[in-house]
Amino acid sequence: MKFMDRLLHRQEPPSGEIARERLRLVLAHDRAHISPGLLEVLKDEIIAVISRHVPIDPDGVQVTYTEGPRVHRLVADIPLRTERRAR
Amino acid sequence: MSARVVTITSGKGGVGKTTVTANLGVALAMRGQRVVTIDADIGLRNLDVMLGLENRIVYDLVDVVEGRCRLRQALVRDKRLQELYLLPAAQTRDKSAVRAEDMVRVCDELRESFDFLLVDSPAGIEQGFRNAVAPADEVFIVTNPEVAAVRDADRVIGLIEAEGKGPARLIINRLKPELVRRGDMLDTSAVIELLAIDLIGIVPEDETVIVAANTGRPVAFTDNSPAGRAFHNIARRMLGEEVPFAPLKEPGFLERFFRWMRAEGEEQR
Numbered sequence: 001m002k003f004m005d006r007l008l009h010r011q012e013p014p015s016g017e018i019a020r021e022r023l024r025l026v027l028a029h030d031r032a033h034i035s036p037g038l039l040e041v042l043k044d045e046i047i048a049v050i051s052r053h054v055p056i057d058p059d060g061v062q063v064t065y066t067e068g069p070r071v072h073r074l075v076a077d078i079p080l081r082t083e084r085r086a087r
Numbered sequence: 088m089s090a091r092v093v094t095i096t097s098g099k100g101g102v103g104k105t106t107v108t109a110n111l112g113v114a115l116a117m118r119g120q121r122v123v124t125i126d127a128d129i130g131l132r133n134l135d136v137m138l139g140l141e142n143r144i145v146y147d148l149v150d151v152v153e154g155r156c157r158l159r160q161a162l163v164r165d166k167r168l169q170e171l172y173l174l175p176a177a178q179t180r181d182k183s184a185v186r187a188e189d190m191v192r193v194c195d196e197l198r199e200s201f202d203f204l205l206v207d208s209p210a211g212i213e214q215g216f217r218n219a220v221a222p223a224d225e226v227f228i229v230t231n232p233e234v235a236a237v238r239d240a241d242r243v244i245g246l247i248e249a250e251g252k253g254p255a256r257l258i259i260n261r262l263k264p265e266l267v268r269r270g271d272m273l274d275t276s277a278v279i280e281l282l283a284i285d286l287i288g289i290v291p292e293d294e295t296v297i298v299a300a301n302t303g304r305p306v307a308f309t310d311n312s313p314a315g316r317a318f319h320n321i322a323r324r325m326l327g328e329e330v331p332f333a334p335l336k337e338p339g340f341l342e343r344f345f346r347w348m349r350a351e352g353e354e355q356r
Binding site: 015016018019022025026030033035036037038040041 | 136141142143144145146163178179297298300301302303
């Protein structure tokens with residue numbers, strides 16, 4: 001019940017918290033010159049290239065950008081589709 | 088069918104151009120208009136975060152101008168509304184990447200498919216400002232009821248006239264009725280008299296604008312905040328409605344309480 005939630009301050013995180021989280025993401029992507037939208041494009045193109053050669057599970061592919069202390073990385077996680085051999 | 092191109096500018100920075108652009112975009116789209124908001128602040132984009140669309144950007148204005156994508160590909164659609172789009176600025180390029188004729192060409196290409204193109208100008212009076220004004224059919228000047236902001240607004244009004252884009256219309260943003268009543272803030276009539284231009288809106292200072300910027304959901308999405316109502320009034324005036332400029336007053340305690348209760352009721356429905 002929203003009324004009680006508001007009285008007890010039990011809502012979703014306060015907007016200042018949301019602002020901090022959004023900024024963390026935006027700044028990381030700004031500094032790397034890689035937008036989240038671009039990551040989606042990269043993902044689609046990687047799927048297209050790899051699946052020409054190897055069967056993969058396109059729904060499981062994840063392309064993420066991570067900031068490390070020295071190196072920032074683009075990480076592509078590509079699950080392969082392996083055929084179970086019936087014995 | 089051809090869109091009206093409205094450029095929102097101010098001279099001084101920090102007076103609320105981007106907030107105004109985002110909210111007018113939302114208010115017009117909620118009234119069934121097909122709207123593109125265009126961020127003309129190359130290198131310092133912010134309209135995307137104001138609209139909460141920062142995670143959906145793939146291409147930007149510079150990509151369009153330099154031919155790396157088609158115009159349609161760079162438009163980010165706001166899924167919360169039928170027909171609201173963002174054309175983002177580039178974050179990583181310098182201002183010289185876009186010229187005035189590029190802005191005119193981009194806007195001309197969009198005109199056929201939309202009702203309003205809202206161009207968010209960068210602060211200042213240099214090339215970025217000129218680029219933003221170049222495609223404009225109309226110009227809105229945003230100011231605050233403060234000496235520095237009004238002075239800069241006056242300078243910009245002169246430049247708009249010189250470019251043949253006038254007469255500009257004025258939005259007074261962040262007015263504090265309490266301060267005006269005490270006599271410690273320029274009131275609306277003083278600002279209009281000093282600048283000698285027509286008014287299109289008065290937006291009161293409102294804390295919900297800060298919360299809206301935090302969450303990326305402009306106040307105009309609801310009309311239960313004073314600023315949200317003010318933005319909808321501007322949108323209605325843009326659509327030709329006669330909307331009187333309501334005398335702004337601080338709601339009393341009881342009025343605030345009832346308004347809060349009403350908002351609660353609406354959320355539960």
